[in-house]
Amino acid sequence: MSNKVCVIVGASHAGVSLALQLRKEGWEGEVILIGEENELPYHRPPLSKEYLSGDKDLDAMRLRPEKIYQDNSIKLRTGCRVESIDSKNKTVALDSGENLSYDKLALCTGAQVRKLPIEDELQSIFYIRTAEDVAALVARTADAKKAVVIGGGYIGLEAAAVLAKNSVEVTVLEMADRVLQRVTGTLMSEFITALHMSHGVSIKTECRVSSIEEKDSLLTVICGDGSEYSPDFVIAGIGIFPRTELAELAGLICEEGVRVDEFTQTSDENIYAAGDCTSHPSFIYDRHLRLESVQNANDQARAAAANICGKQKAYDAVPWFWSDQYHIKLQMTGLSDGYDQVVLRGSTNFEEQLQSGFALFYLKGGIMIAADCIARPKEFMVSKNLIKNKSAIDPLALADESVEPVVFQSPQ
Numbered sequence: 001m002s003n004k005v006c007v008i009v010g011a012s013h014a015g016v017s018l019a020l021q022l023r024k025e026g027w028e029g030e031v032i033l034i035g036e037e038n039e040l041p042y043h044r045p046p047l048s049k050e051y052l053s054g055d056k057d058l059d060a061m062r063l064r065p066e067k068i069y070q071d072n073s074i075k076l077r078t079g080c081r082v083e084s085i086d087s088k089n090k091t092v093a094l095d096s097g098e099n100l101s102y103d104k105l106a107l108c109t110g111a112q113v114r115k116l117p118i119e120d121e122l123q124s125i126f127y128i129r130t131a132e133d134v135a136a137l138v139a140r141t142a143d144a145k146k147a148v149v150i151g152g153g154y155i156g157l158e159a160a161a162v163l164a165k166n167s168v169e170v171t172v173l174e175m176a177d178r179v180l181q182r183v184t185g186t187l188m189s190e191f192i193t194a195l196h197m198s199h200g201v202s203i204k205t206e207c208r209v210s211s212i213e214e215k216d217s218l219l220t221v222i223c224g225d226g227s228e229y230s231p232d233f234v235i236a237g238i239g240i241f242p243r244t245e246l247a248e249l250a251g252l253i254c255e256e257g258v259r260v261d262e263f264t265q266t267s268d269e270n271i272y273a274a275g276d277c278t279s280h281p282s283f284i285y286d287r288h289l290r291l292e293s294v295q296n297a298n299d300q301a302r303a304a305a306a307n308i309c310g311k312q313k314a315y316d317a318v319p320w321f322w323s324d325q326y327h328i329k330l331q332m333t334g335l336s337d338g339y340d341q342v343v344l345r346g347s348t349n350f351e352e353q354l355q356s357g358f359a360l361f362y363l364k365g366g367i368m369i370a371a372d373c374i375a376r377p378k379e380f381m382v383s384k385n386l387i388k389n390k391s392a393i394d395p396l397a398l399a400d401e402s403v404e405p406v407v408f409q410s411p412q
């Protein structure tokens, strides 16, 4: 048994995967997993889905049962925050006043929500990042009838879907000219907008919220175009930013996230990082990426564990993500920005799209860079490989429903 110590900061998707993988990779020393949330680590995606709707409680969302940490000799410390890192002496300072020594340190500190630029902390504005956030939202809005959701990204739209299903009148206010503008093409934005409208949600695009007032428990959302809304509460889903504060204090290079190399190592050779907090080099996309997905957190953490154990495991996965809205699962792989051609496989008719699903493939210079799929699991799976292999694609075959997805690749 080695007496080396690996300290992991952040006990969520990345931190938990990293801790367990360390044991699989043969780390024999201590593993200390530190998380500032008071909860046993839990799956974050259901927060805006089944947890918000009440279909799942936190105990049904645990990442791993408590026993698994004991069985793997992982010292899990919840409700504990790391305040600073002394990289020279290889110690971390905890909010309890303790200092812990490490041989290897892993930063899995994730991200935190971007807040609306309003001065007062208004009682009726909610954000969704932690179980605590959603518990507060549910407790305070049980009898609410009207909601405004600011931001037509995944989280805002998932929350809108849950609220609409619970008969809340929902208005989504989006600054861009379409929902999901940052992450998908126009056709998918149109489908998602039609989906929400068919459930009674009102979506207003090109709408910038200029102020929010709360007087005598009357809430007013005022937009730049002069329109006003009086909901019972507001959910803001306006993005997140990486938690780099510890890394910055320790003098690590941070640029839109903690910079790591392909072996998940930061600019300090004893400190690694994984998950939402990182910016990593992608050889598929030839640039640094900061991703916000469970796939990235888990896969990057597993690579980090191998590297901490002295192996050389590069991380360069094709990103993938899902979103559940009503009964629809949207599956996305790759990154579509910069595409020069989009190919639709399926219909442009909303009813037919609901009936048979459809896929959108994004190409750049004849190479597939991303795919967005509704009820098309085969197309989704095949696309992941095509993106990874940077294969030349025959766009006609992609669009032709009589051609099986497995034979999409064009003849060389």
Ligand code: FAD
Pocket (backbone or CB within 6 Å): 009, 010, 011, 012, 013, 014, 015, 034, 035, 036, 037, 044, 045, 046, 047, 048, 080, 081, 082, 083, 108, 109, 110, 111, 128, 129, 130, 155, 243, 246, 274, 275, 276, 277, 291, 292, 293, 294, 295, 297, 320, 321, 322, 323, 324
């Ligand atoms: P996080 O989950 O953010 O965890 C970081 C942890 O570190 C936090 O618990 C934080 O408290 C802790 N921490 C930070 N600093 C310190 C410190 N100094 N000391 C101690 N602890 C610290 N992804 C998908 O792929 N599909 C989905 O459908 C999906 N839905 C989502 C829905 C919601 C509502 C949210 C919020 C996210 C969703 N995501 C989804 C994104 C996914 O949950 C994240 O990508 C994932 O949680 C990232 O994991 P992480 O471990 O890197 O970071």
